[in-house]
Amino acid sequence: MAHFPKPVEGSWTEHFPELGTAPVNYEDSISPDYYELEKAAIFKQTWLNVGRIEQLPRVGSYFTKELDCVDTSIIIVRDRSTVRAFHNMCRHRGNKLVWQDYPGEEVKGTCRQFTCKYHGWRYGLDGELNFVQQESEFFDLDKADYPLVSVHCETWEGFIFVNFAAEPAETLLDFLGEVATGLSGYPFGEMTQTIGYRAIVGANWKLFNDAFSEFYHAPVLHQNQAVASESVKLQQFGFEALHYDLFGDSGHGVVSTWGGMSPPKDLEMVKPIERILRSGLFGPWEQPPGVDLSELPPGLNPARHRAWGADTFQVFPNYVILVWERGWYLTYHYWPLAYDKHLFEGRLYFAPPRNATDRMRQELAAVTFKEYALQDGNTLEATQRSLKSRAVTEFPLCDQEILPRNLHKTVADRIRAHQAENETVVSVAT
């Protein structure tokens, strides 16, 4: 039955024995209390991606992020050669420092300093308090004592991460581990033509992560996106990945999938618009000419399969980097807003188009991405509703659903470890 070889244990899942093969309990997606535990044990402890360096093209370029999962808003800013992050909060009386019109909305721009809208205190790009309105009215105020509260911020290959722990347990590079060693050197920085989407989804954040980290659903849920004859074949074949890997207990993992549609072996396999434009879900059929993809970093195409199409790297807890064989990539963020609601952000990164043809091909890839994501997104709200009934609480996940299994397990492990740590602290204190 298997078209692609599996590990000697007989399955990908059993290759990682600590995962188990038992049905998975989804109480973790329908409990408000559990969400609070996730915030404390995971989101407030680990590195979180907040964007890419291209979003900060100049000294003074900044953007804000509203992060419900850590109960704060932050400013990310470029100060000369460093990227810095601060809590978006004025030291005087706590006004939100950078915002426009609606305090809950994210903003971006370029500035020389940050000026509070309330009483005009000013902060430099390094976070130092530089100006206090009517400074002599204050009592023993030393400006040096009132900088913006900084947030740990590190970058890897242009990806910007922040960490809200008082002292992060590990550096960003150690945190990324095999994701970093596997992808370092990929020309991410050359893919500067971006298209970004966002949606508020009425489902737990892990459910979208689950949906985009398994392709078992693809031949069924997305069947109408293929031409009819092809869709029948795809369903009979089902989905099998070329390769899976999980990186220790980091929670990170990768699923490597086949391509074959860009270009397809037989043009009749794809829709007319794809034939005409030579592009589709897998991206433009020709690799971008200006970008050197002759030598890929070691983490890509881990099975070294000639039919390789894309690798989806899950970066725990809520970030995904998806690299396509055709030379472009995608990122996803799943930002929790409540136990049953999250903000999904998807972004496509292409090499800059040379002309209208390149641009139109990228547009087809982008529109196709959106059509798929809409199918995935609506399924999630339906799942959330039925999970809430608790009529069924445990669900059998198959071998192709190893990444969802790993995500739920890692979340549970982290919460357990965090609780154990806190209990120790409490018992020492009493």
Place this chain on the structure above:
Amino acid sequence: MSSRMLPEEFADLERFAEQWSLATERQRYTARLASSMPELQELYDAAVPRMADALAYLDQFELDDLPEDARNLMRLFFSVVNASFPVEAWKQPRVPDSGAAYLDLVDEPVI
């Protein structure tokens, strides 16, 4: 005709320009949802055979310096790409079962 939106070579598509030469994906997607299948089919049938001509025409220019009528042509064909999904895949303007789901394009290239 002074009010034409598209280059003369594409006079056959001029009747679609006002409705479909739209600047943003949000506008194009909204126009798609507001259209009937016969309308989408008509656009598709008329424009898809002209895609290759349109791209050959547009490729003469720098992408970031398109004359206005060329930019309208580009945007018209962005709409054609969008409308191809109802016509080729869904048989309805909306993605099936997408109900209230939405995905807002919040950041797109100028052209």
